[in-house]
Amino acid sequence: MGPGPKVKCPPRLAPCGLRLVQVRFPTGLTSEEYVKQEAWRFARLERCPFHPEGGCGLARHGTYARVSPPGCLIARWWCPTARTSISLLPDFMCSRLTGTLAEVEAVVAAADAAPTREVASEVLRPDVELPGALRWLRRRTRLVHAGLAAAIGLLPGLLARCEPTITSVRSALGAEVALVRLRAELVPHLAALPPPLGFGPRPAQRRSSLTALQQESGTDPPSGTR
Ligand SMILES: [Zn+2]
Structure with a gap:
């Protein structure tokens, strides 16, 4: 993760500690195709949702595993300025519930x-x-x-x-x-x-x-x- 220039958060988006933010990953794939193709490897987050102007040090932050479907990983980014983890959730996947x-x-x-x-x-x-x-x-x-x-x-x-x-x-x-x-x-x-x-x-x-x-x-x- 590169250090990146420091940018102050706008007050409206001031961080209040560690958070988890999810954004859409529109793959058009079924859950089976997503796992088989390991599509999380192709996930890209073009802009930080908090700092669309850039310069916040946004960096890829590995993946995490979901319980179901088996073998399903979710790509994750980290904004050090907002101290927030950003997950790219494929469209077939539930937010905050197990499964699809x-x-x-x-x-x-x-x-x-x-x-x-x-x-x-x-x-x-x-x-x-x-x-x-x-x-x-x-x-x-x-x-x-x-x-x-x-x-x-x-x-x-x-x-x-x-x-x-x-x-x-x-x-x-x-x-x-x-x-x-x-x-x-x-x-x-x-x-x-x-x-x-x-x-x-x-x-x-x-x-x-x-x-x-x-x-x-x-x-x-x-x-x-x-
Ligand atoms: Zn950011």
């Missing part, structure tokens, strides 16, 4: 179609006791529905008269998989949209569900450089 957008979308679609959340939990997570399976499912449905509701507000033409459900949005898009398509449609808004679709914070929540979320181990931020 297609996987979480399938889970939420199955939950929406099931007679009750308990039934859905038992079918989708037979390997986990019911309370844990319900927490796992609630986290995904809540985040995806929040992302869909936000998308409907941001894309009033494309998603006209949509309900914030996978079925309704798939139908409006004429797509078998909605979330990957939505990430591409929502590029200017991704930093503000909730994960796993967007790269923003999780929506505000009640205290009881916050506790439930904290009991499930996260997937980001990365634990090491490879």
